[in-house]
Amino acid sequence: xxxxxxxxxxxxxxxxxxxxxxxxxxxxxxxxxxxxxxxxxxxxxxxxxxxxxxxxxxxxxxxxxxxxxxxxxxxxxxxxxxxxxxxxxxxxxxxxxxxxxxxxxxxxxxxxxxxxxxxxxxxxxxxxxxxxxxxxxxxxxxxxxxxxxxxxxxxxxxxxxxxxxxxxxxxxxxxxxxxxxxxxxxxxxxxxxxxxxxxxxxxxxxxxxxxxxxxxxxxxxxxxxxxxxxxxxxxxxxxxxxxxxxxxxxxxxxxxxxxxxxxxxxxxxxxxxxxxxxxxxxxxxxxxxxxxxxxxxxxxxxxxxxxxxxxxxxxxxxxxxxxxxxxxxxxxxxxxxxxxxxxxxxxxxxxxxxxxxxxxxxxxxxxxxxxxxxxxxxxxxxxxxxxxxxxxxxxxxxxxxxxxxxxxxxxxxxxxxxxxxxxx
Numbered sequence: 001x002x003x004x005x006x007x008x009x010x011x012x013x014x015x016x017x018x019x020x021x022x023x024x025x026x027x028x029x030x031x032x033x034x035x036x037x038x039x040x041x042x043x044x045x046x047x048x049x050x051x052x053x054x055x056x057x058x059x060x061x062x063x064x065x066x067x068x069x070x071x072x073x074x075x076x077x078x079x080x081x082x083x084x085x086x087x088x089x090x091x092x093x094x095x096x097x098x099x100x101x102x103x104x105x106x107x108x109x110x111x112x113x114x115x116x117x118x119x120x121x122x123x124x125x126x127x128x129x130x131x132x133x134x135x136x137x138x139x140x141x142x143x144x145x146x147x148x149x150x151x152x153x154x155x156x157x158x159x160x161x162x163x164x165x166x167x168x169x170x171x172x173x174x175x176x177x178x179x180x181x182x183x184x185x186x187x188x189x190x191x192x193x194x195x196x197x198x199x200x201x202x203x204x205x206x207x208x209x210x211x212x213x214x215x216x217x218x219x220x221x222x223x224x225x226x227x228x229x230x231x232x233x234x235x236x237x238x239x240x241x242x243x244x245x246x247x248x249x250x251x252x253x254x255x256x257x258x259x260x261x262x263x264x265x266x267x268x269x270x271x272x273x274x275x276x277x278x279x280x281x282x283x284x285x286x287x288x289x290x291x292x293x294x295x296x297x298x299x300x301x302x303x304x305x306x307x308x309x310x311x312x313x314x315x316x317x318x319x320x321x322x323x324x325x326x327x328x329x330x331x332x333x334x335x336x337x338x339x340x341x342x343x344x345x346x347x348x349x350x351x352x353x354x355x356x357x358x359x360x361x362x363x364x365x366x367x368x369x370x371x372x373x374x375x376x377x378x379x380x381x382x383x384x385x386x387x388x389x390x391x392x393x394x395x396x397x398x399x400x401x402x403x404x405x406x407x408x409x410x411x412x413x414x415x416x417x418x419x420x421x422x423x424x
Contacts, residue, residue: 005050013042015215016059018139022113023063025176027070031120031138032166037073041066114139114219115226116176121165122190123174130165131190132197133158139223140198140216149206149402178230185234191227192240192297195220199244203251205403212255217248228283238287239297245280246304249273261405265313277308299328318348335364343376351383371400375410382417391417 017038024034041062055061121135136142144162148155179187202216224241231237253271256262284301291298303324310316325341338361346354358377367373378393394414398407 005054008054009042009045009049012045012054012058012062014141014213016062017042017141018114018117018219019059020062020066021138022117024066024070025117025120026113027067028073029173029176030170031117031134032170033073035138035166037066037069038062040069112226115223115230116178118191118194118223119178119187120169120174120176122187122194123169123172124187125168125172125174126165127161128190130161130168132194133161134165135191135194136197136201137162139194139219140201142198142201145402146201146206184231188227188231188234188237192236195223195227196240196244196297198223199247203247204406206401210259210405212251214251217244217251220244221248233290235287235291236295236297238283238290239295239299239301242280242283242287242301243297243304245276245283246301246308249276249280249308259405261409264307267313269311269313272308280308281305294327296328296331299324299331303328316347318344322348335361335367336370339367339373339376342380346380346383351380355380355384369400371397371406371410373397374400378413378417382413387417388421391421 020038020041021031021034024037025031028034028037044065045058045062049055118135118139121138122131126134133147136147137144144155144158148158178184199217199220202213202218202220205213221241221244224237224244227234227237228241249272250264250267252273253267253269254262280301284298284305287298287301288294294302303321306317306321306324322341322344325337325344329337329341338357342354342357342361344354345357346352355377358373358380361367361373362377374393375397378390378397381387381390381393391414394410394417398410398414401407401410
């Protein structure tokens with residue numbers, strides 16, 4: 001198989017897999033079976049496309065192939081007659097060219113299959129960890145390694161959660177639907193967490209050669225906007241949408257011409273998308289008007305808004321950001337939030353204030369393999385004129401990250417420290 005064809009198939013799969021699995025789940029009412037059928041279609045593509053070429057509508061081709069296999073399976077199980085009326089025109093698979101527009105058929109608004117799949121994967125019959133892992137796998141298309149890094153847990157643990165989750169959903173006959181009433185509210189928190197983790201994987205990829213995966217950010221934003229339409233009076237939904245809109249506004253400024261990452265304070269803010277910023281600020285205002293006490297997403301959106309409102313990096317209101325992080329840490333007293341707070345404290349009150357807090361986090365088990373801890377510590381040491389101490393911090397951070405672009409950035413910082421303060 002040609003390398004270009006293989007790369008094209010991989011790209012198509014990354015884009016189409018979530019919708020493919022969602023559409024198949026609506027058909028077979030079994031998440032695990034739907035994923036198996038989707039992978040069968042991928043295998044068929046790997047076998048046929050190198051010779052026949054990439055179809056004009058690869059998503060429709062994959063869906064048609066997967067549905068053919070689903071029909072065969074239903075026949076073997078003697079379920080076709082009972083399912084026929086439910087499936088309707090979807091079972092009338094034609095040759096490519098006369099096939100229905102599957103992409104359009106699968107792209108409802110509030111009744112969207114992707115949204116149904118998120119709520120199915122977040123059903124309370126599963127543990128919170130399993131809900132997040134399964135949805136990241138099915139909706140985000142993330143590998144078990146990427147999910148493990150997001151949660152700072154081992155790959156086997158994540159793999160077991162996913163397998164058990166799919167078996168549980170099948171055993172409990174969990175309906176493929178968006179819940180309503182009190183059940184919707186009770187499951188919302190997990191859904192918001194999942195959507196934001198998907199966004200973050202697109203915004204700062206944990207592995208691979210690319211700094212960003214824009215398709216994942218777009219999927220997360222789309223799901224967030226659907227949720228906002230579904231729950232217009234829920235403050236945290238609008239907080240999450242505001243946060244994602246504002247962060248996504250920086251996308252064009254986050255990567256240089258050579259693909260290298262550009263950090264927030266070094267970005268050309270003229271490249272920030274003002275339309276997304278306005279949308280984000282409007283969503284933040286909408287959420288805050290409906291909130292008694294701000295939740296974690298509204299607080300994070302308020303922090304993002306401080307950056308968005310600053311025309312130049314030096315105009316940023318770091319004292320306010322530090323205060324918002326102090327408020328956030330009361331709700332989420334996690335080491336990662338404390339690390340972010342340390343950065344804000346350093347910018348507002350000097351690098352020593354940040355380093356004092358970072359040093360209390362060095363022994364935290366959850367941060368043992370978290371590359372941003374030594375990265376932040378190295379940055380603060382550099383600002384304090386302690387380049388020799390910063391050098392091993394950047395080297396350790398580079399050894400921990402799985403993202404090639406980020407690794408190179410960290411190694412560059414280590415080399416700069418070597419130049420400024422050679423090893424003895």
